[in-house]
Amino acid sequence: MIFPKILRLDKAILATGIMAVLTASAVGTAEPQLPALPQAVSSFGATVCDGYLYVYGGHAGKTHSYDTRSVLGSFHRLKLSAPERWEELPGGPIAQGLNLVSHKGKVYRVGGMQPRNAPGEAADNHSLAEAARFDPVKRQWEELPPLPAGRSSHDVVVARDLLVVVGGWQLRGRSHMPLWHESTLVADLKEQPWKWQAIPQPFRRRALAAAAIGQKVYVVGGLSPDGPEPRLDILDLARRQWSRGPDLPGKERAAFAPAACVLNGQLIVATNEGVLYRLLPEGKEWEKVGQASRKRQVARLLPWDEHAVLLLGGAGGGQNHDSLEIIPIPPRPEPTPEAR
Template identity: 25%
Template sequence: MLLASGPAVLAQDAADGGHWEETARLDAPRAGLAVVVHDGRIFAAGGSGLTSPRDEFESYDPGYERWFPETPLPRGLEHFGMAATGERIYAAGGYAADETAVVGPSARMWSFSIEGNIWQSEAAMPAPKADFSLVAVEGQLYAIGGLRDDASVFVFDPETSEWSTLEAPEGITRRGTAAAVIDGRVHVLGGATAEGAVDRHDVFDPQSGEWTAGPALPGGRSGLAAVVRGGRIHVFGGRAADGGATLQDHLSWAPGESSWRQEAGMPSPRTGADAALLDGDIYLVGGGSGGGFFAPFTAIGTTDVFRGLQD
């Protein structure tokens, strides 16, 4: 692993004073990974390998500005869902690896205990999902999206260790989306259907069970990353609507606004990355400059940080 010798400013300040810096690299470059924040650290897991999904599990400590190895995933995983709630980190679904082949999509789920430093098996989802989002809302986990439109959202209750299924409107379950939570509502962004990437912005209220539409993204995209900072959703990169270009743009939106605004663009194009908020800064981790089959061959190990004034 590499220890950063000091942050390098990679992009000019945005209108709100934000700018990009580079910090420590992952132990191994990879796209299709997942990250979460827990206990003051960022945890990064899995991702695409050259022959099979990877099982790396690392944590980033901002005090040391470096990544540290953690107990590996029980199986290599890519394009899976990961979320933290309570004292545990949950990893579900995705494409999984065994000793001889890639098998997936998977329905299995595991949880990681920080205190015990161990992964344990949890109840499997009602059906397999891959290339979907897993988010935590008021202690419940919501699995939204996936490779095909199965018109369903899976909900896990950690207290009972049981899953339930909610019906979703047509087109909600699509692959390559990003999801973010603001004021208890889940925003499902972008993604792709059989016709290509879409600019959709769907909003789910778990309290009422209702779905509404938010302002569309400025162009279809899939494989994007999203995170919330200061009441705004920030969206990063992905693949363009025709699948022919990896995007470098950085957008943001807040409830009440009618459209998305441009922010300081990423230092380089990325798709299949993930993002996390830690101590007011946005960390963009992993990803690749090419999608699909090319993801493992164009994987990025860089961790870029968007710092500056709050939104």
Template identity: 40%
Template structure:
């Protein structure tokens, strides 16, 4: 398991106290969309790396000031604006360039067992086009704990300074764009330095320094001070051989499938016969939950002749639901109903209802409801048996109940009844797939707020659970995954865009494809022609309409 307390981008995701999460999170600045002079937008994230995390944790950080420092030493300060999954500043004038962005923030006193410490954060970032001046903009006056990058070719020397002087044995954590091979935990040498090679992409680098110093902050006593400083480096090789690739991105191949009518995430989808069915889901801005933010559509697309979407009768608008094909029918299982209007107090309930859509009759048929309401779960058929795994029960603001049981229904029975099977986990925002006679359950987030990369396998033949190889990559890859088995091969699609195939012989996952648009809370399904497609979901820029063909190696 790879613990990290993370975010929820689509459906009322983490419900933890901020003070208990703080030290597992760090402040990061990430410049975006470069133009002529400075970064057009600089985003602030609070997580393990410079990428979206739980936006609710940003609410107590809105008063932070972000500064921009030019090579001539001029400082300009900006207030933060709230975005979908980050706070951000918009420097003026807009554009590209040769400046550093930073902040410092006293978070407060944190208790861990018998220890109380004051937590201080520092963050610094450069736009990609400023990499020639990374080490020329001194921020030692603004950042007591500072990471200074000195670039030479593809190698960078990370100089860690404390109050302007080299800090030996400083703890460093480097998370690279190829996180499975480029994540490094190290310590600086006697000169406060650490060297590493870079490849194209964004690097999230942090340093830690602890002062054994007692004091008091806002009436709370502490016995030490923990300083965390982060550095975000968007690196692009400027060598002659890579210059073209560094300055131009390869356009994604145009999909033969029409876009979804709405940009959606956390929806239900299934392929039955020649048709892709898509049911409701979350629309609008992430983290905003109201009846208006639920799609009012149930639709299907003919995969053999994908000319346009056909509208079908919708029952209840939902998000966080699951769908599963069986024969010519598709089953809708559970889901989250949201009945409040915008800006009203949330009214969100996980439903126990299960219904079957008959394409022949174009009607919904009632199936026995699950024992309890369930959302943020997954479901899959293995033979005639419908398995529903993971999830929780939300109940109008009352503490959510994390599901301890997988439930199973024999759809072929004359009077089908649900049967409960104990799960060796409590997780939601996970994925499930039927593969070679077993149920594979992948990733998710647990009741303690940790994102899991674990793979749990249930054998109906023996009634036992076992473990599979963990999902590879960064922490976020365990959250909002989607999986499918085709041609005796099991695939999982994760947030960083990677599509992995299970190598059962060697008990590991191997990367076989990358999505042009990384996404999560999407669906990976067969394309009707022996391949796979990635449908909708959420990305850094918001919800998606696109359906992307997965190119398998």
């Protein structure tokens, strides 16, 4: 019989087993074993496009130590239906502090930080203005209209057909102070060629995270000239107006370099303390919905399926990480109104 055996099990083991069963039931099957990233990396770009997970660039060296060897320009993808190995693709300029987005079968990258000093030399970091689009069929990058100025430590999202670049700063080399960006940039991907339009921001922040639901862009966390900022700012692209949402829970420093994505029409944010929060449908408060197995900052968060998110890469404990973690998210009946 099963029950007498269960009763003799240690309580901790039993609890773990029950949680495993519940998790498997929620997602319908056991989660696959995902291969590690090609290299332990933080502050990189990641997106999902037509069944593939793409990763680009990032920082693979010691914390706050940047040079032409520790920052990457490599580009890889992983087929999610058969996640056995990473496929190397044509790369590009070395860059960190950037992100990737996808739109209609293409992958986009915008900006990033590029060191120009060799290892052992004084830091000489520059923010890039370039934008490019990758065609998976042709396996080629195409240059796009550049940003008005270099930008890094920003985030980029697609809201319907609009490419949105928010936050960040401009690094101008060892001889100049950085400039904090005070405008969000928007380009209509239906236009050829497109033009960047600026929308003033009610903040100056970098190392933030952004996600789009409908025509609204949610910008959360990050670092201002005065320190970590747990605030949530919301840009209504239809009206070109900003509003405030609830601050992230927890300590202010936990809001530095978070990761964000949208799952089932709801905003999910992972802080550098490893806690995952969901913005409630009314948009007035957060609820805790998960806990990562390790703390990470400057990581990436992507939807895995309807029941889970994927947290990958990042830095923590004095080192970069190459692991990918699937984190179950409990269901909630109603999505954020803008996603309907």
